[in-house]
Amino acid sequence: MLRTVKPKNARSKRALDAREPKEVEDARTAIFVKGSHSGEKVNNVMKDLMALKRPNAISFSKKNVVRPFEDASSLDFWSQKNDAGLFIVGQSTKKRPDGLVFVRMFDNRVLDMCEIGVEGYQAMSEFKTPKSTPGHKPLMHFASELFDTHPRFQQLKSMLMDFFNGEEIDSICLPGIEHVISVTLAPTPSSLNSATTRLDPSSSKNEDDTKSLPKIHIRTYTIKLLASGTRIPRVELVPMGPSLDLVLRRHQDPDAEVLKQAMRRPKLKKQDVEKGLGKKRKNMEVDEMGDLRGRIHVAKQDLGRLQTRKMKGLKAGQSEDVNMSDAEEDGRSTKRQKSG
Amino acid sequence: MDVSAILAAHEAKKQAVTVEKEIPLELDTGLLAVTDLNPIDCESYNENLEDYLTSTARDGVQALIAALFSLPTSSSADGPLAQLPPPATQLPRAKPLPKPKPLTKWEKFARAKGIQKKRKDKKVWDEEKQEWVNKWGWKGANKDKEVQWLTEVPANADVDFNPSQAARAERKEKMAKNERKHLQNLARAQAAQGTPNESGKVPQSQRKQLIDYTLATTRVSTASMGKFDRTLEGEKKLKGVKRKFDAAEVSAEKEKSSNLTILSKLDREPAAKKSKNSSGDSVLNVRKAVRAVSGGRGSATLARKAGGKGNKGKR
Structure with a gap:
């Protein structure tokens, strides 16, 4: 554990304050770590993933002896030091060639981990097509029923969403939507189809289990919007790269107690709720005293139907006498002025 | 005129932007x-992997884009x-x-009283310089009294009275007081929280200890150090609590002074009584007289009544 630092000047205080927990969090920063040996393939995969994750990415250029599943203390330390919430550890061993470990942190401690093996890989540079702008948010596409049923794939989906798109935003610039990351599984094997319902809790039994899991295909496309004649454009996809074919390997589920802490949502302030959380709520606002104020627009009053003093001469049937009665009223008002 | 071709074209356009799936797509636009x-x-999938992946992705993205483009925009x-x-x-x-x-002590008080926070400007207008100056800090207006070339000195001031130094001391005293209050607030917050552990809660053992400590303090707060207090069931006996007696033999000087203090206390009139008879040795008890005349309504009512009568007459 690091010792707690007391800021000595305003600048370092601001920097420390920026690291304090927030109600609505920023995107997680990802650190790319090379293990004791990572082959060329894994290195390139990490480089491409980093290109997609920029600017919330930090690269550790040197090798590190780190085994996340055995000892996560280094990860905790780096997380605190760099204020990072995600790790991608690339490691290639004889037993598990071309492995990538996605590690998610909570409060500078490991929350959960998921190891994947890279089988097929095409680099971004191999596609001679336009690329997306760094920093733009991608769309995410997941295809397979397993993302809803199988705990391993639920975790993977959550992990990838956190990696590429975790930040909560309240609005997005529509012309800024440039690319999509598509995650598709291979056809569900028949063993899994029946087994998931039966053996759901024991789905992470052993090594054999991961062998039966379907492959994962991650593809990245840029989006071309074509005019369709309606408000909604027609979408065409152009492969951008990288394209990855992956298999699931080891994993570590989050601790139930820690996960409960991590899933807590902030109680939204009344004022924010009144304001509609970005949704349009017309003619209502909360003033600085905390009172809800409404604005009422009253239509133009129809004075013609106003009930005045009832008189014989003003009856509905005698419309031709209107001018006369007007004059009469005028006369009376002047009289009253004189007396007063 | 045949419009079927136009209609067909329009239909085709619509088809191009809608996605039909057996199980509807799950959208999370947020x-x-x-x-x-599905x-x-x-x-x-086996026939042509890349084409299949692209087409599924396109369908999904089309649905998502449709949802995004139909959201309210600014x-x-x-x-x-x-x-x-x-x-x-x-x-x-x-x-x-x-x-x-x-919360600080002031914030707690302000909340109880419903006092709204007012933001003060940091700058004030200086008429002489004809510009905005800081209220405090660098070239702050609160240092004006220390630097002005002429200062009025009170008539009863000492010979060596230095007005600029006095102003400075007053300012520094204010700063020190503020700092003291700040530290007290910190200490109060710490005490209210205990010293929380990582999960942000005061551990139960620590809270228990705190209660035990308070209880022990109250138990020894009687003159007999709690010797004759009724004990509750399961109450532990306090250890290390002993009455302290003065020594039987003291020097004559000390004994005399202590006895004299007792005597002086006996002779004195109680403070409460003193304030009542503040009017001195007058025979008339004014308070009683006012009470009798006003019928217990007080002097203010009496005065108003007298004044009111006079006014009525004039009108």
């Missing part, structure tokens, strides 16, 4: 994600901004929820 829960088509310099709903998928937080800051 996180810009779409999940296609089972993977084995045949087309305009900006870079184009329309779609207002996103809150995300449907809950992702774990990276850090725990922020803890509420402990």
Whole structure:
């Protein structure tokens, strides 16, 4: 554990304050770590993933002896030091060639981990097509029923969403939507189809289990919007790269107690709720005293139907006498002025 | 005129932007994600992998784009901004929820009284210099008295009275007081919280200890150090509590002085009585007289009555 630092000047205080927990969090920063040996393939995969994750990415250029599943203390330390919430550890061993470990942190401690093996890989540079702008948010596409049923794939989906798109935003610039990351599984094997319902809790039994899991295909496309004649454009996809074919390997589920802490949502302030959380709520606002104020627009009053003093001469049937009665009223008002 | 061709073209356009699926797509526009829960088509998957992946992705993205483009928008310099709903998928937080800051003594008081916080300007207008100056800090207006070339000195001031130094001392005293209050607030917050552990809670053992400590303090607060107090069931006997007696033999000097203090106390009139008879040795008890005349309503009512009568007459 690091010792707690007391800021000595305003600048370092601001920097420390920026690291304090927030109600609505920023995107997680990802650190790319090379293990004791990572082959060329894994290195390139990490480089491409980093290109997609920029600017919330930090690269550790040197090798590190780190085994996340055995000892996560280094990860905790780096997380605190760099204020990072995600790790991608690339490691290639004889037993598990071309492995990538996605590690998610909570409060500078490991929350959960998921190891994947890279089988097929095409680099971004191999596609001679336009690329997306760094920093733009991608769309995410997941295809397979397993993302809803199988705990391993639920975790993977959550992990990838956190990696590429975790930040909560309240609005997005529509012309800024440039690319999509598509995650598709291979056809569900028949063993899994029946087994998931039966053996759901024991789905992470052993090594054999991961062998039966379907492959994962991650593809990245840029989006071309074509005019369709309606408000909604027609979408065409152009492969951008990288394209990855992956298999699931080891994993570590989050601790139930820690996960409960991590899933807590902030109680939204009344004022924010009144304001509609970005949704349009017309003619209502909360003033600085905390009172809800409404604005009422009253239509133009129809004075013609106003009930005045009832008189014989003003009856509905005698419309031709209107001018006369007007004059009469005028006369009376002047009289009253004189007396007063 | 044959419009069927136009209609067909329009229909085709509509078809191009709508997606039909057996199981409808799950959209999470808040996180810009779409999940296609339809089972993977084995045949087309094996036939041509890339084409199949692209076509499924296109369908999903088309649905998502349709949802995004139909959201309410606001305009900006870079184009329309779609207002996103809150995300449907809950992702774990990276850090725990922020803890509420402990209130200072003033903040607590202000909240109880309903006093709103007023933001003060840091600058004030200086008529002489004809510009805005800081109230405090660098070239602050609160240092004016220390630097002005002429100062009025009170008539009863000492010979060596230095007005600029006095003003400075007063200012420094204010700063020191503020700092003292700040430290007290910190200490109060610390005491209210105990010393919380990592999960942000005061451990139970510590709270228990605190209660025991308070209880022990109250038990020895009687003159007999709690010797004759009724004990409760399961109450432990306090250890190390002993009465302290003065020594039997003291020097004559000390004994005399202590006895004299007792005597002087006996002779004195009680403070409460003293204040009542503040009017001196007058025979008339004014308070009683006022009470009798006003019928117990007080002197203010009496005065108003007398004044009112006079006024009425004039009118």
